[in-house]
Amino acid sequence: MTFSGKLGAGLGLAGFIVLFGLLGPLLTGDPATIRDVGLTAPGGEHLLGTTLTGQDVLAQLAHATRGSLWIGVLVGVMATVLSGIFGIAGAYAGGVVDEAFSLFSNVMLVIPGLPLVIVVAGFVPADRRGTWTIALVLAITGWAAAARVLRAQTLSLRNRDYVAAARVSGERTWRVICVEILPNLLPVLASQFVFAVVLAILSEAGLSFLGLGAANSSTLGTMLYYAQNGFALQREAWWWFVPPGLVIALFGGALALINFSIDEIVNPRLRDRARRERDVVAIDAEIAPAEPGAVLTVRNLNVVYQAATPVHAVKDVSLTLRRGEILGLAGESGCGKTTLAYAINRLHRPPAEVTSGSVRFSDVDVLALGPEKLREFRWVKLSMVFQGAMNSLNPVTPIRAQLQDVLRTHRPDMSTLDRNARCAEVLRLVGVDPVRLGAYPHELSGGMRQRVMIAMALLLDPQVMIMDEPTTALDVLVQREILNEIKRLRDELGFAVIFITHDLPLLLELSDRIAVMRDGEVVEHATAEEIYLRPQHPYTRQLLASFPSLTGEAGALTR
Amino acid sequence: MTTLEVRDLTKSFRKLRAVDGVSFTLTAGRTVALVGASGSGKSTVARMIAHLVRPTSGEILLAGPDGEPVPRRAYRDHVQMIFQDPFASLNPFHTVEHHLARPLRLHGHSRADTAAEVIRLLERVSLTPDFARRRPHELSGGQRQRVAIARALAPGAKVIVADEPVSMLDVSIRLGVLKLLSRLQQEENLAVLYITHDLATARHFSDEVLVMHQGRIVERGPADEVLVRPADPYTRRLAAAAPRPEARFGPGGLT
Secondary structure (H helix, E strand, O other), X not given: OOOOXXXXXXXXXXXXXXXXXXXXXXXXXXXXXXXXXOOOOOEOOEOOOEOOOOOEHHHHHHHHHHHHHHHXXXXXXXHHHHHHHHHHHHHHHOHHHHHHHHHHHHHHHHOOHHHHHHHHHHHOOHHHOOHHHHHHHHHHHHOHHHHHHHHHHXXXXXXXXXXXXXXXXXXXXXXXXXXXXXXXXXXXXXXXXXXXXXXXXXXHHHHHHOOOOOOOOOOHHHHHHHHHHOOOOOOOOHHHHHHHHHHHHHHHHHHHHHHHHHHHHXXXXXXXXXXXXXXXOOOOOOOOOOOOOEEEEEEEEEEEEOOOOOEEEEEEEEEEEEOOOEEEEEOOOOOOHHHHHHHHOOOOOOOEEEEEEEEEEOOEEHHHOOHHHHHHHEOOOEEEEOOOHHHOOOOXXXXXXXXXXXXXXXXXXXXXXXXXXXXXXXXHHOOOOHHHHHOOHHHOOHHHHHHHHHHHHHOOOOOEEEEEOOOOOOOHHHHHHHHHHHHHHHHHHOOEEEEEEOOHHHHHHHOOEEXXXXXXXXXXXXXXXXXXXXXXXXXXXXXXXXOOOOOOOOHHHOO | OOEEXXXXXXXXXXXXXXXXXXXXXXXXXXXXXXXXOOOOOHHHHHHHHOOOOOOOEEEEEEEOOOOOEOOHHHHHHHEEEEOOOOOOOOOOOOXXXXXXXXXXXXXXXXXXXXXXXXXXXXXXXXXXXXXXXXXXXXXXXXXXXHHHHHHHHOOOOOEEEEEOOOOOOOHHHHHHHHHHHHHHHHHHOOEEEEEEOOHXXXXXXXXXXXXXXXOEEEEEEEHHHHHHOOOOHHHHHXXXXXXXXXXXXXXXXXX
């Protein structure tokens, strides 16, 4: 956990106010003592001056802070418990219980809180309106939104395998909820507790100010109420109403800061947003001449993630892709293969940075392209099928619209008729009936969606296609179809492919040449035949040995 | 000998019959591979055997070491499951020790000997005792899956359902995990159901193979027979779909 400035400031401020509320009343004497020094300005004996009836404002402030904090904590605890019961327990139980709890929370949510509080508070006779009554009313009207958030979180958590694993090991339901699920909700619960406290203090202040607060209690709200009744504003007795207002504002601000920090801890992406603003491309001025026949040449490319400890994700990688060739890029998770693909396409985002090297497309220096030229280059010359791409189709528009968007962006002059014709044509190319243009992504199978993604990459007749694990999520039968499709399209259309996967046997069958990557380096780069028959690097051999052959002997796999 | 018999197991989700009349027997010391493409219903079979999903019809009969039927509440002492995704099957909030100590405590170990037993479990899956203090995010995929295997062994279960135990792991460590499973199976005389879509490992790591397609078992028999000389057209398609570099270049250079 990083101790950010926000968290420090928030905790410091809140801590100071809490301390003031706890210890202040012990040091400041009786706030109710009436003296004949009404409306004295701050200074001397009365540090914050006196009220109309000569009571010490500082003493009142200390007691009022204590009262408000007490209400805040009471409501915070009660609202959190209520939202936990209705949100977490309901979602975990599922079925009718979940439906009922969820319906109840939704009803509570649409009941406007403050008006109800006013009605309820007004309904209870003033002499029976204690702190607990007010706290209860605020808690009952304030828990529903939190319950909905908790329900959504729990619904996703309860389907995690570790929850299933706990059930398989024989854990009882209450333990699964308390030990396996609840801890993972702590950040959410903490932030909701903090929010409930702030809301309670503000609502109570509002109620008291309206004269509907707890009887005989002393809170920041009642202080403001008396200041208002004593015409503090008209009498310019600012020391009477500014301090309570300020304490409310500062405490709210402090808790908001704490809440922001909790969000940052839960969602680390918020943390380095500041760093993400710039997109620097450093390039070597010198660019090696391209090999004849080469369509894409990568020379000594280095990509570094500029984190607190920089990570050198791609180290001195050189690759040559020839026209019409399938180049396999083999490697395991974290070897830098996807980072490399992104850098070739200039899709890498800070903190990733190309520190040196060159990427050359025919005779274009890709790393030196300006934004406009880059837009013309991407997808038109070089397209990409992303990892898990079949799940990146927009679920709410038919695939026709998604294909046409690409054409509309890159070929604005194309007529609607031509656009439709082209979309139908690419679908036919990848073996999907153009009737499916009107289909929504969920109406297509995984293999079909992947074909659509490949069709989208084909739309603009690119010379190079980078495919990042395009078949990993598919089963073997569908994978076989897609591979055959890629080979056929390559033969028909003559584009070159960089095919990225961890599946070396697949590459051995599909590609012309193979580069094996490990820890950011290309450890071996040779024809598929060479890699298969005479692997040089120990890691290549290890990878090859990792795939038992279906028909061959068990070899190294003897059980 | 502990045996688990599945008789005419069926599971319907609304109109879809995910599992349709599946029967097989798991016996001690043998591995049965259940292979099939995604959506064939094999994971649903696993979840029904692990009592995570209630079957629509059919029976799961478990006989203990004495041959007597095991009462329902003792079921989990005997049958455990290894999940596919080791990144999801360990609770990020808890240490490795928690993951192993809980099943031990639930299945009769006293607080006193739990700590020693956790260390013994870690050693059985080739992890050092200092792993006990670590949390899942400090572990690699392979190490996590070893912890998951240790967790399944903790109650002293004799029937293990392994649902695609290596498909989410990096290829270079898959065999190590499979060999570990295989070694433990032999040492402890476990009955293992190995669920996978990878025919090659199914062949080399199991005694019997069941091929599942659209909820039904379409072919079954000894591993070598079913996968090298498949009779069913679907099994043939599956076998033919796997990448085979040897078809392109002849037998490989690795000996």
